[in-house]
Amino acid sequence: MNELTAAQISASVAAGDAAYDPDWDLVLVPAPHNPIHTRIISGEAHFVRDGMYYALALFEAGRKSRGERVMNAVLRLQDADPDSATYGVWPYWAEEPLSEMSPPDWNWADFIGELIALVLYRHGATLTPEIAEAARAGLRRAAESIIRRDVDIDYTNVASKGAFVLLAAGELLADERLAQRARSHLDRLHARLQEGRTFAEYNSPTYWHVVLQAVTEIRQYAGDVGAAAQATALERLAWEHFLARWHPGTGRLSGPMARCYDTDIRRDKGILRPQGVRMILQRVDPEHWTIAAPSDIQPALGLAHDAVIEYRIPDDLLPRLSATPDGTTVETFSQVHHLDEEFAGVSAADVRGREAVTLPAVGTTWFDGPRTLGTIAHSDTWMQRRPLLGFWAEPGDDPLDLLTPMRSVTAEVIRDDHAFSSGVFSSAQRDGTALWSFGLACPGGDEHIHLDGIRPGESRTTTRLLVRFAFAGVDSAAAVLVDGIPLAAGARTEGRTVAVRTPAVQWDWALAAAGFRERRPAARVTRAADGTVVIEVVWLELETPEKLVLSELGTAFAAGSLRMSASGAAPGPEATATRSGDTIRLTLGDLALSARTAVGTHRDHALARRIR
Numbered sequence: 001m002n003e004l005t006a007a008q009i010s011a012s013v014a015a016g017d018a019a020y021d022p023d024w025d026l027v028l029v030p031a032p033h034n035p036i037h038t039r040i041i042s043g044e045a046h047f048v049r050d051g052m053y054y055a056l057a058l059f060e061a062g063r064k065s066r067g068e069r070v071m072n073a074v075l076r077l078q079d080a081d082p083d084s085a086t087y088g089v090w091p092y093w094a095e096e097p098l099s100e101m102s103p104p105d106w107n108w109a110d111f112i113g114e115l116i117a118l119v120l121y122r123h124g125a126t127l128t129p130e131i132a133e134a135a136r137a138g139l140r141r142a143a144e145s146i147i148r149r150d151v152d153i154d155y156t157n158v159a160s161k162g163a164f165v166l167l168a169a170g171e172l173l174a175d176e177r178l179a180q181r182a183r184s185h186l187d188r189l190h191a192r193l194q195e196g197r198t199f200a201e202y203n204s205p206t207y208w209h210v211v212l213q214a215v216t217e218i219r220q221y222a223g224d225v226g227a228a229a230q231a232t233a234l235e236r237l238a239w240e241h242f243l244a245r246w247h248p249g250t251g252r253l254s255g256p257m258a259r260c261y262d263t264d265i266r267r268d269k270g271i272l273r274p275q276g277v278r279m280i281l282q283r284v285d286p287e288h289w290t291i292a293a294p295s296d297i298q299p300a301l302g303l304a305h306d307a308v309i310e311y312r313i314p315d316d317l318l319p320r321l322s323a324t325p326d327g328t329t330v331e332t333f334s335q336v337h338h339l340d341e342e343f344a345g346v347s348a349a350d351v352r353g354r355e356a357v358t359l360p361a362v363g364t365t366w367f368d369g370p371r372t373l374g375t376i377a378h379s380d381t382w383m384q385r386r387p388l389l390g391f392w393a394e395p396g397d398d399p400l401d402l403l404t405p406m407r408s409v410t411a412e413v414i415r416d417d418h419a420f421s422s423g424v425f426s427s428a429q430r431d432g433t434a435l436w437s438f439g440l441a442c443p444g445g446d447e448h449i450h451l452d453g454i455r456p457g458e459s460r461t462t463t464r465l466l467v468r469f470a471f472a473g474v475d476s477a478a479a480v481l482v483d484g485i486p487l488a489a490g491a492r493t494e495g496r497t498v499a500v501r502t503p504a505v506q507w508d509w510a511l512a513a514a515g516f517r518e519r520r521p522a523a524r525v526t527r528a529a530d531g532t533v534v535i536e537v538v539w540l541e542l543e544t545p546e547k548l549v550l551s552e553l554g555t556a557f558a559a560g561s562l563r564m565s566a567s568g569a570a571p572g573p574e575a576t577a578t579r580s581g582d583t584i585r586l587t588l589g590d591l592a593l594s595a596r597t598a599v600g601t602h603r604d605h606a607l608a609r610r611i612r
Helices: 003-019 048-060 064-076 107-126 129-149 156-172 176-196 205-221 225-243 277-284 303-307 602-610
Strands: 026-030 044-046 326-338 357-368 371-376 378-380 388-392 408-415 423-430 433-440 459-472 479-482 492-495 497-501 506-516 523-527 533-549 556-565 576-580 583-588 591-596
Touching (some): 003 026, 048 107, 129 156, 156 176, 156 205, 205 225, 277 303, 357 556, 357 602, 371 423, 371 433, 371 556, 388 556, 408 423, 497 533, 506 533, 591 602
Antiparallel strands (some): 326 357, 357 371, 371 388, 408 459, 423 433, 479 497, 492 523, 506 556, 523 533, 583 591
16 A cells, blocks of 8 residues: 555545444435435435445554444345345435335445455455454345346446456355356456447446446456456456546546536535546556645545555556547447337337337547537436536646636536436537537436436426526636627626637537427526626526426427637638428538427437438
8 A cells, every 4th residue: 555545545534533423333424415216315314335435444544343333334234135125235324224215226235245345355354253244244145136136237337346246245255156147247248348349328437437446346356367357358448438538638538428426527525625536547647647645635435445446557548648639539339229108218128129219329529739529419418417518728727736727518408406307419519519409308307317207298396497508617808709799797698699719719609599389599698707608598487386297398499509619710600400390400511410399209309310
């Protein structure tokens, strides 16, 4: 263990000590808002996985007695009834039994089972016999849960974690049945990822981290030579995937992203601190990506996990972490199947003989010095999606400085105060120019893509429904023009075109067409005092909430263009829009996009997107 990883262990212990509740032998932490799985969304409660992070950190620090108490408290919360549907699973919170969750999260067998396996690999020989036996029993139950569930292999992050837990259970428990199941699971995962050379959960900072943790753990800890070799190959694939959209000029992953919890990868749970992906880069390339000295590491429970993983990057890939990319990357991540009755697109395993429209999930990412822009060709608008995402750096910006402003563009659909999963995004991109369209699907999700789905005929009480583009990090000296007229800080206006001019970048946004019911909304543009420029196409905004029946809205769309270029570039032509029935076609030179203008099923939207 080096000075940095030792500091991570110390910081994890410090965070746990500060939150430790001796009455529960667990950590008491704030409960953030979470629209899925749990009803505990505020106040403080005992988060089970954080307890296991703390236990691992305590064992690493040599504090065996408390480590065993905390791990035992976690183990007691696991469902130990073989006849239960949640056998082997843990709740999120000690205060909320699995039976009260909405619904339970079966992934917890993988994520907490993984931490138990790490404790057994690293400290199993020193545990007291009773705790060692309890930990092995907990690992066995987690493995059995993973086998029962048999998760879709395209659920890459969970499938990767499950592979490690099964391998660990087979080895640590000397159980050949589990070992064989582990090899089969890893064989399928390895074959799927090597066949496509990509990830269905594409370019996701959090889940790239999760996958890299899992495959590195297999390579580092598994005694199965064949499994370690497969993990090494997947480790390389994960780095290749990361580097395809890594933008050293801003120190960020460009778009698009399938799943993202915070657009700013420097943040952890909303706090700017050296952790996560950026610390992995420091571990593998300290010469170019050191963002923190050991003394800068701040208390955080999850740090112990990364500290016991030996991250590495293949030697031939290392230079790409600091090389400036140029040009356009186009990648097909997966095939997504769209059905009339589903809340979102599904994988091939979920089609089950039904009539689906299949679209490739194609991502386009453009790099031009300090500028980058990425889009996905077709996607829902769940809060974890980043279907359109770009970044830029101004002169003097330092990608190693956590205080350098994030300068970005994002786009989403908002219902009231949350990202709305029933939105449908379509795009076509060439270099820094993108045609875009937003519509609405029913059935579709609300805050989640399917756990709180909205079916035809169902209503949701709604005050606001809109499309939002946000340009963050625009300096006060930048010029912002709406239909050619300057917009001052703190001001708001309406228009059809928006131009943002800074020393490093020129943004040209245009609304080609929009409709909602019988209205043709314009764009509302706000220049906030913090530098954010917000463009909203407001479909609905009411003082008194309406019981909105999504399936009965009829027309609901917004479509236009976005161009990113170097400062001083000549303005380009605008897109033209042609409507025919429930379809709109945008053209800009030889770039074209077709999309649906009326609320329809995901299959309806996919059919419209497929039109050439």
